Amino acid sequence: MTDFLAHVREHFPVLARQVVGRSIVYFDNAATTLKPDRVMDTVVRYYRDNTANIHRGKHLLSEEVSEEFENVRTKLAEFLNCAPAEVIFVSGATHGIHLVANGLSLTPGDNVVGTVLEHHSNILPWAARGEFRAAQLTEAGLPDIEDAARRIDERTRLLTVTACSNVTGIHVPLEPWVRLARAHDIPILVDAAQAVGHRRTDVRALDCDFLVLSSHKMCGPTGAGVLYGKRERLEALSVDLLGGGTVSVVESDFTYKLRELPWRLEAGTPDIAAVLGMGAAVDYLDELGFEAIGSQLAKLRRAMLRELDALDGFRSLHPSTELEAACIFSLVDTTGTFAPDFVSRFLSDTYGIMTRGGHHCAHPLHQYLDANGSLRSSLYFYNTEEEVGHLGRALRAVSSMRGSGR
Amino acid sequence: MADSSPDRTWILRTDLAFVEVSGLNPAKEPHVLVRDLRTFQQFLLEDEEALILRSLQLGGQCTADTVRTLCARTFDRQIDLDEIRVVLLRFDAFGLLQREDPVAMQWTERRRILAAQQLRDLSRTVRHVYQNIPFYRMRSQEPPSLESVEDLASLPLLRKADVRRHLPDLLLPEADAYRSSWMSTSGTSGERLQVHHLGQYLRDCVEKTLLLNPTVARAFASGSQAVLTTPVCSGTECHRDMQLSYDDRLRWGGQLLILNSSMDPIHFRAEQLEEHVADLRRHQPRLLTCNLSYLLGLALHLRKTKQRLPRIEAITATYELPSKIQKRIVSEVFECPVYETYGGTEFGYVAIECDHGRMHVSPRTHVLELLDASGAPVGSGEVGQVALTALSMLSTPLLRYLPGDFALADSRRCECGSAEHTFGRIEGKTTDLIQRTDGSMVTPRQVDDVVSALPPGITWYALHQQGEQQYRLRFVRDEGFREALADDARDALLPLLGPGAQVTVQETEAIRPGSSGKFSLCSQVGNWPKQSAFQSQLSERS
Numbered sequence: 001m002t003d004f005l006a007h008v009r010e011h012f013p014v015l016a017r018q019v020v021g022r023s024i025v026y027f028d029n030a031a032t033t034l035k036p037d038r039v040m041d042t043v044v045r046y047y048r049d050n051t052a053n054i055h056r057g058k059h060l061l062s063e064e065v066s067e068e069f070e071n072v073r074t075k076l077a078e079f080l081n082c083a084p085a086e087v088i089f090v091s092g093a094t095h096g097i098h099l100v101a102n103g104l105s106l107t108p109g110d111n112v113v114g115t116v117l118e119h120h121s122n123i124l125p126w127a128a129r130g131e132f133r134a135a136q137l138t139e140a141g142l143p144d145i146e147d148a149a150r151r152i153d154e155r156t157r158l159l160t161v162t163a164c165s166n167v168t169g170i171h172v173p174l175e176p177w178v179r180l181a182r183a184h185d186i187p188i189l190v191d192a193a194q195a196v197g198h199r200r201t202d203v204r205a206l207d208c209d210f211l212v213l214s215s216h217k218m219c220g221p222t223g224a225g226v227l228y229g230k231r232e233r234l235e236a237l238s239v240d241l242l243g244g245g246t247v248s249v250v251e252s253d254f255t256y257k258l259r260e261l262p263w264r265l266e267a268g269t270p271d272i273a274a275v276l277g278m279g280a281a282v283d284y285l286d287e288l289g290f291e292a293i294g295s296q297l298a299k300l301r302r303a304m305l306r307e308l309d310a311l312d313g314f315r316s317l318h319p320s321t322e323l324e325a326a327c328i329f330s331l332v333d334t335t336g337t338f339a340p341d342f343v344s345r346f347l348s349d350t351y352g353i354m355t356r357g358g359h360h361c362a363h364p365l366h367q368y369l370d371a372n373g374s375l376r377s378s379l380y381f382y383n384t385e386e387e388v389g390h391l392g393r394a395l396r397a398v399s400s401m402r403g404s405g406r
Numbered sequence: 407m408a409d410s411s412p413d414r415t416w417i418l419r420t421d422l423a424f425v426e427v428s429g430l431n432p433a434k435e436p437h438v439l440v441r442d443l444r445t446f447q448q449f450l451l452e453d454e455e456a457l458i459l460r461s462l463q464l465g466g467q468c469t470a471d472t473v474r475t476l477c478a479r480t481f482d483r484q485i486d487l488d489e490i491r492v493v494l495l496r497f498d499a500f501g502l503l504q505r506e507d508p509v510a511m512q513w514t515e516r517r518r519i520l521a522a523q524q525l526r527d528l529s530r531t532v533r534h535v536y537q538n539i540p541f542y543r544m545r546s547q548e549p550p551s552l553e554s555v556e557d558l559a560s561l562p563l564l565r566k567a568d569v570r571r572h573l574p575d576l577l578l579p580e581a582d583a584y585r586s587s588w589m590s591t592s593g594t595s596g597e598r599l600q601v602h603h604l605g606q607y608l609r610d611c612v613e614k615t616l617l618l619n620p621t622v623a624r625a626f627a628s629g630s631q632a633v634l635t636t637p638v639c640s641g642t643e644c645h646r647d648m649q650l651s652y653d654d655r656l657r658w659g660g661q662l663l664i665l666n667s668s669m670d671p672i673h674f675r676a677e678q679l680e681e682h683v684a685d686l687r688r689h690q691p692r693l694l695t696c697n698l699s700y701l702l703g704l705a706l707h708l709r710k711t712k713q714r715l716p717r718i719e720a721i722t723a724t725y726e727l728p729s730k731i732q733k734r735i736v737s738e739v740f741e742c743p744v745y746e747t748y749g750g751t752e753f754g755y756v757a758i759e760c761d762h763g764r765m766h767v768s769p770r771t772h773v774l775e776l777l778d779a780s781g782a783p784v785g786s787g788e789v790g791q792v793a794l795t796a797l798s799m800l801s802t803p804l805l806r807y808l809p810g811d812f813a814l815a816d817s818r819r820c821e822c823g824s825a826e827h828t829f830g831r832i833e834g835k836t837t838d839l840i841q842r843t844d845g846s847m848v849t850p851r852q853v854d855d856v857v858s859a860l861p862p863g864i865t866w867y868a869l870h871q872q873g874e875q876q877y878r879l880r881f882v883r884d885e886g887f888r889e890a891l892a893d894d895a896r897d898a899l900l901p902l903l904g905p906g907a908q909v910t911v912q913e914t915e916a917i918r919p920g921s922s923g924k925f926s927l928c929s930q931v932g933n934w935p936k937q938s939a940f941q942s943q944l945s946e947r948s
Contacts, residue, residue, distance in 0.1 A: 020571045342588055345600055349570040397574045 004292055008382050011036035011284075015382065019352035025387045028354045030166050030194060030328050030378030032216045035277075042280040043221055046273045053269055055245060069272060072279030073262070079282045080211070080228055081202045085261040088227040088234065089270050093193040094121040096212035096227030099265060100189055101125035103237025104157055113151045114160040115143035116368045117168070120361040122160055122191045130157070134364065141168055141319040145176050152184050159188045163195035167362045167374065169328030170319045171195065178207050187233055193217055193225075197380070198297060198326050200290045209233045215274060220281035224274035227265070234261050243267035288381070296381045300327050303385040304377070307392030313337075313399050317369060327379035330360070331395075332371040337402045340375040343395075351394040353377075353387075415469055416494050417504040418462045439627045440502060441620065447824060448623040449500060450613055457481050458493045459502075470494060496523075516825035520769050525555050527797045528773060532561070535803045541575040542803075555773055558795060563781065564807045566597040569752075577602055578801040586801060591751045592638050592922035597810065601752045601802040610798065611754030615768040616693075616722070618826060619745055619758045625693035625719035631658075632691035634665040634682070634700050635725055636923025652685060663689040669923055671703035672866055672882055672915065679707040683715065690716045698728035698736060698744070699925040702865060705739040706884075715740070722747050722758070726924040727834050727850055730858035731865065735884070748811075748832050753796050753804050757829070760822040765813070767827045771797055775806070776815045776829060786817040789833050789849060810836040812849055838926045840871040841936075843904035850927040856898045857927075863887035866917050869899070871930045875906050880914045 009015055012034045017024050026034055052061035054069045070084075077084040090096040106112070112126035116134040126132040133156075135148035143161060152159070159181040164171050174190060181188035187209035192201055197218030203211050210233060215224040229237075239246065239258060246267045247256040258264040285293070304327065308316050317330040333343070340357030347353040356376045359366050366373060377391060423441040438456040440449045451459050461476035462468055468476070470490045477483045477490075497503050499519040529552050536542045536549035550560055569576060589608070591599045617623040625631075655664040665682050668674070682704050686694075694701070701721070708715065718740055723733065724747040737744045748765060749755035756772045757765040767774045775783060776790030784790035792811040796804045814830035834850035842848055853869050857879070867881035879895055892911040899909050919925045930936050 020567070338588070342590065342600060345590060345598070346573065349598065349600070350573045401574060401577060 004296060005382070005384055008036075008288065009384075011038070012382055013037065019348070020350060022352040025351070025353040025383070025390055027377040027379055027383065027387070027391065028356050029380040029383075030217070030326075030360070030376060031356055032222065033197060033219050033380050034382065035221065036219055036281075036284055038284055039220060039277045039280045043273045043277045046276050054272055055263075065272060065276075068279075069270075069275055072275050072282075075279050075282050076226055079201075079286070080226070081204045082228055083231065086228055086231055086234065088229065088262045088265045089275055090212070090225045090227050091223055091271065092214040092216070092225035093191060093212040094125075094214075096210075096225055097122055097125050097189065097191070099227055099241070100158070100210050100229070100237065101129055102240050105238050106130040106157055110155050110157045111151075111153070112158045112160060113148055113156055115148065115162065115172075116365055117143055117162050117165045117170070117172070118160070118362070118365075119162065119166055119191065119193070120363070121193075122162060122189075123364065126158075126160070137368070140323060141170050141317075142323065143172060145180060148177075149180055152180075152186070156184065156186055159184070159186055160191065161188070162191040162193075163201075164192075164198065164326050164328075165362075165365070166194050166328065166378075167330050167360050167365050167376065168317045168319060169325040169330075169378075171199070171324040171326060173324075174206055174208070181209070182207075194326060194328070197285065199294060203228050215278035215281060218281055219284055221271075221274040221277035223271040224278045226278075231261060234265065237265070239264055241265075241267045244269070293381045297327050297379070299385065300379045300383055300388060301325065303388040304329055304379065304391075307388055307395070310392065311395055311399065313402060314375075314395070315371075317371070317374060327383075328376065329378070330371075330374035330376045332369075332374050335402055338398065340373040343375045343398055346398065347391070347394050351390065351397075353391055353394055355391075415467050416462060416473070416497070417467050418459070418497075419502060419504050422502060424459075424463075439617065439623065441623070442501060447500070448617040448620055449502070450617045454483070454485055454489065455493050455496075457483055457485070458490055459497070462497075513819060513823065513825050520825055520827075521555060524769050524773065524797070525552065527770065528552060528555060528558065528795065531795070531797050531800070531803065532558075532805065534800060535805060538578055539576060539803055540579070541572050542805075544575070558773060558775070558806065559781075559783070561806050563793060564805060566599055566808070566810070569599055569601065569802070569804075569807075570597075573600065573802075576802050578604075578803075589751050592636075592924070599752050601799075601804075603799065604801045607799060608751075608754045611749065611756070611768065611771045614770050615747065615749070615755035615758050618766045618768060618824065619720075619760055621743060621761070622693065622720045622722060622745055622758065628692040628719070629661045630689065630691045631661060631693045631695065632663045632665060632686060632689055634694070634696040634704070635667060636697055636700065636919070637667045637669055638921070638923040652688070655685075663691065667700060667923075669919065671697075671700040672917060674703040674707070676707070679704055683708070683713060686715050686718075692717075692719045694718050694721045694740070695724060696721060697725045697924065698723040698732045699726065699866060699919075701736055702732045705736045706865065709735075709739050709885075718742050720745060724749060724755075727832060727838070727854075727927060729854050729867070729927060731854075731867075734858075735865070746832070748813075750809055753794055753799065753807065753809065756794065759831075760820060760824065762821045763831070764816060764820045764822070764828045765831060766820070766822075766824055767829070769826050773797065774813075774827065774829065776813055784815050786815050787830075789814050789847075791836070812836065812839070814851075834928065835926070838928050840869070840877075840928050840930055841874070842902075843875050843906045846904075848902065848928070852902065853899075853928050856902050857895065860894055860898060861886075861888070861891060863891045864895075866925065868917050868926065869928045871928070872932045873934045875908055877903055877907060877909045879909060879911045880917060881911070882915060882917060883913055 014034055050061055050065050052065045054066040073084045073087050076087045106129040111131035111133050113133045114122060116136055123132050133151040135143050135151060138144045161172055161177045163174060178188055189210035190208045192211050193214045196213045209230050211228040213226050216222040246259060246264050248259045250256045313333060313335045314331040315334050319325050344355050344357035347355050358373050360376055424438055438451045438459055440451060457477050458473055461473045465472050465476050470487055473490050474485060474487055477485050532552060533549045536546060586602060586604045589601055589603055616626045649666050663685060665685055720742055721740060721744045723744055728746060733744045745759040747755055748757040756774060757767045759765055773795040775793040777793055778784050778790055789812055792813050793806045793808055794804060795806055812833040814833055816828060816830035820828050831851060838850045840848050857867055863884050863886050864881045865884040870878045872878055895911045896909045900907055
């Protein structure tokens with residue numbers, strides 16, 4: 001175990017939990033990552049020492065927590081390289097996409113062009129309001145940008161693309177997609193839920209119009225996330241979720257005046273503890289450094305690919321090594337013997353390995369890949385090569401349970 | 407010893423009823439269901455047994471050799487003469503043949519023969535397990551010798567945790583050479599499992615168990631059946647948690663209909679209940695298998711809307727411990743008897759209730775032991791933890807497996823006349839036990855004895871223990887509810903729970919089932935120091 005790992009694993013107490021006599025192996029990070037001590041401490045400290053609502057009182061506790069809350073906004077702005085007013089706190093990426101989908105006021109006949117790689121959360125908000133058009137994949141597994149270009153027409157209101165597939169793990173090179181949006185004078189939204197915890201994200205350099213992320217996929221608590229938007233794009237969104245905090249005044253005839261960004265898009269009391277926890281998670285990732293995180297993930301990817309090479313009876317949906325990808329590996333049983341749910345339960349209950357079986361909220365992608373669900377192992381920087389080896393042994397046991405290896 | 411000389415002639419009794427059930431299971435034809443009209447015993451004969459019976463029907467008065475000739479000529483099957491003699495002796499033992507003594511074989515003799523047969527099956531299973539299953543082969547090179555079924559006690563107990571942890575070593579190598587399937591339990595006990603079954607193992611257990619009850623056997627043999635269970639259970643066993651069309655819910659060649667279900671039977675929507683009514687009118691099942699807490703929703707709807715369904719001959723209540731209150735309401739509304747069964751996804755059906763309220767264990771499929779905290783057998787009239795040995799579960803064998811259930815031992819001869827091993831009743835799951843104020847154990851069934859004896863006015867209920875002396879009974883009201891019922895319930899529960907017990911009674915509309923969708927009559931809730939001495943001692947022994 002490297003110093004880096006010895007250091008970080010101590011921060012995640014759940015890794016010491018024993019299942020079937022072994023420490024658990026947590027390989028379900030694409031669903032949600034584990035939370036380090038400091039994030040949990042931040043959440044608990046808010047409830048224990050500092051419970052108050054934000055922006056609504058002048059008492060000490062409220063002032064303190066309001067300041068801390070807004071400091072997190074600044075922190076996220078630094079993290080993404082944008083202005084604080086462009087950071088909208090949401091409950092997660094799904095909420096952020098919905099804010100944009102509502103705000104664009106799509107009408108029947110409008111369409112949004114995306115890719116077949118998308119998570120349901122980046123399909124359904126568009127499909128429910130207009131037409132969602134999905135670019136197919138190239139042979140290498142990247143979304144086909146030329147196909148996307150062909151699908152854009154005069155009724156296209158937005159281009160959207162995932163930065164990282166939650167099924168195949170592929171990192172999509174985003175710059176060409178931004179150029180495509182510019183060429184057609186339409187905004188582009190990047191779903192960065194799977195990407196931001198794995199590599200540095202710079203929205204200014206990327207020049208995207210919107211970007212969404214979820215705190216819980218980057219060591220933060222559930223219930224918090226960010227919608228980033230260029231100020232002019234955010235200001236152009238219609239606001240249909242109104243309430244406390246979104247308006248500066250309500251007149252006696254009930255007309256109202258919206259507040260400035262970001263508050264006009266943050267109706268009601270937010271999940272304050274989760275936002276504070278997200279700030280602690282960002283601090284934590286910054287301290288570790290994305291270079292060290294990336295180096296560890298690259299090592300894990302190589303180890304995982306070695307294990308998969310030695311495995312019979314499974315088809316991997318992970319891209320080839322020439323392409324950049326996160327440590328997300330989805331497998332399909334080519335013999336049809338085992339459903340992904342079964343293998344996931346077996347790995348959990350017999351080997352203590354937490355994976356995920358199913359469609360991972362990506363039915364269209366699985367249909368496209370001719371897979372009736374898959375078994376997904378998704379790794380993060382606190383995982384180890386030893387754990388990858390343990391998974392390899394467990395998967396070989398699954399193979400042997402087909403009768404092929406005993 | 408019965409006469410098995412070559413010249414002996416064998417004649418079937420004339421007062422037997424035969425039901426052809428070969429269509430039920432095309433993969434295993436032929437099947438014949440024989441019903442003894444004197445004792446109301448049922449026998450399901452398969453394959454060679456069925457052919458030999460049919461030959462006897464054709465030949466009338468036959469020697470074993472005549473039977474062999476008839477099997478060859480009529481059915482094109484060569485059956486060894488010794489095998490025919492064994493089967494004929496078995497027919498004789500079960501009283502299916504005419505004898506000089508016209509009185510049916512005595513109970514004790516039938517019991518002896520069943521025990522001998524079970525020992526033979528058990529020995530074969532244990533031999534197979536110790537020879538072929540790595541988990542057991544690593545423990546001993548030689549299979550333990552069994553002189554009696556009771557010698558099973560020399561084998562180690564098997565916990566759910568053992569099955570999960572050692573699953574690869576508990577599998578029959580190359581079991582995929584056979585038709586097989588993986589089964590996942592719903593995890594009601596808090597400990598889920600996945601096991602491997604060969605062929606139609608579960609189906610075979612269902613048949614062999616249901617046939618122990620004449621009324622259920624008749625309904626089952628008619629071939630038309632419906633099931634109403636939880637959507638979670640349906641997800642792992644029968645169909646996914648989604649509303650499927652009528653045709654998509656038919657199984658077994660159209661004979662079994664799964665009714666659409668959802669998680670909250672207390673609040674089944676009227677449209678959903680009317681869909682159940684329409685389904686049952688269309689399918690016309692003779693046998694209805696259910697979680698009684700789910701069927702209760704439909705029963706109350708039928709009662710309220712004054713509807714009657716086509717006649718159902720029997721209802722089997724399975725998957726969860728039913729309340730006698732629900733049993734009574736459902737039986738009244740559907741105008742048929744409700745029988746409890748005992749089984750589990752991982753080991754199949756084990757036992758069924760008879761008309762005298764006793765549970766009969768299927769002798770060809772399982773041996774059931776009831777053990778005290780030290781692992782010793784409990785005496786008749788005592789409550790013990792269930793340990794099951796599956797006799798034909800060969801690919802993931804379960805020997806002395808602890809499913810986490812408690813049952814009341816009752817080895818007295820049952821008034822129904824059947825000779826199988828019996829127990830009194832299932833008492834509940836380990837996870838559903840509560841404690842008296844003195845720390846001793848109270849089973850859900852003991853609670854139900856008290857609550858179901860109250861005047862009418864309750865449908866669903868749950869008793870939660872919230873502390874060492876704090877209990878809360880929550881119930882959903884039924885027609886005829888009187889305000890005094892709450893006080894009556896509290897007064898009735900106090901003697902059961904012990905001195906110092908504080909019981910609150912609360913009417914509610916929301917009793918939440920567990921994550922598997924099954925209801926528990928009792929549970930311990932909240933954060934207080936709970937004891938489970940019984941469970942821990944037995945687990946340590948395994």
